[in-house]
Amino acid sequence: MPEIAPLDLPETPRLSHNITHFARALRKAGLPAGPGRVIDAIRAVEAAGFTSRDDFFYTLRACFTSRPEHRAVYAQIFRLYWRDPRYMEHMMAMMLPALRGVQEERAAEAAQKRAAEALLDGVEREAPEREDEEGEETEIEVDASLTMSTEERLRTLDFEQMSTEEIAQAKRMLARLTLPVKPFASRRGMASHTGHRIDHRKTLRAAMRRGGEMRRIHLKKPRPKWPNLVVLCDISGSMSQYSRMVLHFLHAVANHKGAGWARVHAFTFGTQLTNITRHLATRDVDAALAAAGKQAQDWEGGTRIGACLHAFNRDWSRRVTGQGAVVLLITDGLDRDDPELLGREIERLHLSARRLIWLNPLLRWDEFAPKARGIAAMLPHVDSFRAGHSVATLEELARVISRPDDMGEKSRLLSEIR
Known part of the structure; x- marks a missing residue:
């Protein structure tokens, strides 16, 4: 938790007004800070008082956060809104376009970017003027020939590191993607x-x-x-942000008439298997994913990949994979089940599919190694093992599907297991 300075409240504070604006910034950053939570927060602060600076922080956090991943965004917005007297200058610095060679040195965390974006909503974003000790302005030379456009940068940006605005732009890019397939x-x-x-x-x-x-x-x-496309998407807590973006991409594929797929089937799994295929027929992507999320009761919960694959093989495999289907498995492979059960079920799934392609966002790390028991049990039974953490990795799926010999990182990682 960041250090919190003492609150300097005026003699007649507009407590309700300030907490309401604070909740508006949280909501802009993606937290579920609705009117009901605002009322609860005001009542909680009135009951707890201001005897301790930490009490105020934790009182509001208990009212406005319900998941561990929300706490980082909340802490950043709280620090900027309630404590830092120069928060506007800091936020402007966060939102400035990164210069060549500086992005790696001062890369803003996703929580900081979303906090700054939420509090800067509607504010004119101009660079703060800085002067050196002698009073002269510092000149910065930018090599414009090597800068990238916004879309080009978003193509390779990790979904989990995107701000709220960048996520919205990435979703629009995913809506334009196609996944064509050749008939067999x-x-x-x-x-x-x-x-x-x-x-x-x-x-x-x-x-x-x-x-x-x-x-x-x-x-x-x-x-x-033309084959069927079957997607098994992990919606556990560690995969929540990636699965939302993949489902946006899947909705675009399912509603693209010229892709060539006979049918597109979608299943989500965490602690249980849920068939969301019928929701993909809804033309509006937000309504489709809202209905899918309402049906999948285990969203952002635990992970039981072995049990869910067993349910799929038992109830759905012969219906949707019996016609030479291509199966996309989107998961990080961090499983709580018995690895022997997981190995048997993934092998059975592999035998019933024409091709089994595994997208794992953990491959974004150069130091990734198949040390987890679940990953080691699954890896030998997939045809291709690839990353799935950005728009660019999803664009590569078309090339992977058309090339049966493309194994991705499977060969290298199998040698490490052996």
Whole structure:
């Protein structure tokens, strides 16, 4: 928790007014600070009083936060709103475009960026003028030739490190993405003048119409068939931000008519398996995901990958993967179940799918190693193992699906397990 300085309240404080504006900043940053919580916060502060500076911080935090990931954003907004007399200058510095070579040195945390963005809503964002000790302005040279556009930077930015505004822009980028797939040759045939197989039935029937005289040999070729896309998305607490972005992308894929998929099936899992396929048919993405979130009662809960895969293999596998489906598994692999159960179920899923592609946001770290028992049990049974933490990694899926030999990081990590 950040250090909190003593509160300097005036003799006649406008407590309700200040807490209301504080809640508005929290809500802008993505916290569920509705009117009911504002009323509870005012009553709680009146009951607790101001005998301790820490009491005020924890009293408001108890009213405005309900999940551990909200506490970092709350702490930053509290520090800037209630304590720091120069918070506007600090926020302006956070929101300035990063210069070349400086972004790595002074990269703002996601909580700081969202706090600054929330408190700067509607404020003219101008760079604060700074002077050195001699009173002369400091000149900064920017190499504009190597700067990137906003969309190019967002393509490679981690979903978990995005501010509220950046998340909204990334969702618009995901809505424009497509995931085209090539058909595969089925066992059924179709008439073709350039086919390489003889259509015996059609050839003999044509000969019987002419008294047994065979004037022409009819040919056929395999009929093209488009596979199903089956997505199993982890919605546990460690995957909540990534799963929301992936579901936005999945909604765009499901509603794109020219992608080529026969059907798109979507399932979420945390402690239980939930089929949200029917919600993807809703044209409005916000309404679709709101309905899916209402149906999935285990959102941001625990993780039981083995049990959920067992439920999928038992109840849904033959229905949705029996026609050569491509399965996307989006999870970090941090499982609480028995690794032997997880290994059996992921192997069964692999055998029933045409291809099994695993997207894991933990691959964003260069030092990632398959040390967790769940990851080690799952890795041998997937066809491709890739990262899934940014817009760019989701864009690469089209290339991965069209190349069956693309294993991603699987080969390298398997050598570490052995």
